[in-house]
Amino acid sequence: MVAAAGFVFAAVVYVLAVLTKAGQTIENAALRGADQDNVTESDAAWDALGQITVYSLAAAVVAVALVGVLRKRWDLTVAAVGVIVVGQVVVQALKRFVLPRPELVEVTGDYAHNSLPSGHTTIAMTVLFAAIIVVPWKWRGVMLFFVLPWATAIGQYTLTAKWHRLSDTLAADGIALAVAALAAWWLQRKGSLQPYTGPRRAGRVVLVVFWSFVAAATLALGGILWGFSLANEGLNADEWVIYLGAGTFATAGSLIAALTYLACWRRIA
Template sequence: MVAAAGFVFAAVVYVLAVLTRAGQTIENAALRGADRDDVSETDAAWHALGQITVYSLAAAVVAVALVGVLRKRWDLTVAAVGVIVAGQLVVQVLKRWVLPRPGLVEVTGGYAHNSLPSGHTTIAMTVLFAAIIVVPWKWRGVMLFFVLPWATAIGQYTLTAKWHRLSDTLAADGIALAIAALASWWLQRKGSLTVYTGPRRAGRVVLVVFWSLIAAATLALGLILWGFPLAGEGLDADEWVVYLGAGTFASAGSLIAALTFLACWRRIH
């Protein structure tokens, strides 16, 4: 069900944002609004995105695989590595050869080509999901403390750096979640997963509650930033406000995807 929802969500995002004139107009306004962001924020975004390379991706795959090998859990290793690899295969094929971007509004240069789904967002989210799969239950909270903030920030960084549109990040969130859910379903079918019956870990509960509140707050903020200006001024809304709304929606989308997958793995070895 989660996998189907992820794929459907990505498809709906593509239809609304790419195949409609209003969707393209709003997203292009957000890109222009990013020009008004602080230089330090833009530099931070470029630095964070620049660290995601073929070599760092390979290192992440090796690290995930190493955890599974040390645990002597080849099933988890295959599932976790498969999530990262399959994520890139799916989004690159969709972006380069399958999904067109019709010219419904006037744009120039690189903004005319299709950039959905975001490869960088997919890398960040699939690495997070793979870590949830392969890391032992008792260490999952520690892993989340370090990996979750980084993974969920990448989507927003792609907007700040003007590497991607909001729809690119949201579609990537949906696809990454769907692939991770399919891998988890495969593990469950194999009998690889067991229920943890021990006591709760208070620190992890606090962490999840905190990020749930952040997700709700960013989603609400995005609705406010887009709702009032777009309702009052329509597609002529201030580009800076549109950009801020897009950034909050990007953060909310990644957080909701992460928390959804984490909920599927609640108290699961």
């Protein structure tokens, strides 16, 4: 069900944002609004995205595989590595060969190119999901403390750096979640997953509650920014406000995807 919901969500995002004039207009306004961000924020975004390379991706795959090998859990290793690899295969195939971007509004240069789904967002989210799969239950909270903030920030960084549109990051969240859910489903079918019956980890509960609050707050803030601006000014809304709303929606989308997948693994060893 989660896998199906992820794919459907990505499809709906594509239809609304790419195949409608209003969607393209709003997202292009957000890209132009990013030009008004300060240099410090832009440089930070470029630095964070620049660290995601073929080599760093390979290192992440090796690290995930190494955890599984050290645990002598080949099933978890295959599932975790598969999430990262399959995630990239799916999004790159969709972006390069499958999904068109019709010219519904007058644009030039990079704005005319299809960039959905975001490969960088997919990498960040699938690495997080792979870590959830392969890391032992007692260390899952520690892993989340370090990996979750980084993974969920990448989507927003792609907007700040103007590498991607909001729809690119949201579609990537949905696809990454769907692929990871299928991997978990495969593990369950194999009998690889067992319920955890030990005590609850208070620190992890606090962490999840905190990020759930952040997800709700950013989602509400994005709705307020876009709601008032679009209601009062229509498609001619202030580009800076549209950009700010897109950034908060990007953060909320990644957090909701992460928390949804984490909920699927609640008390699962």
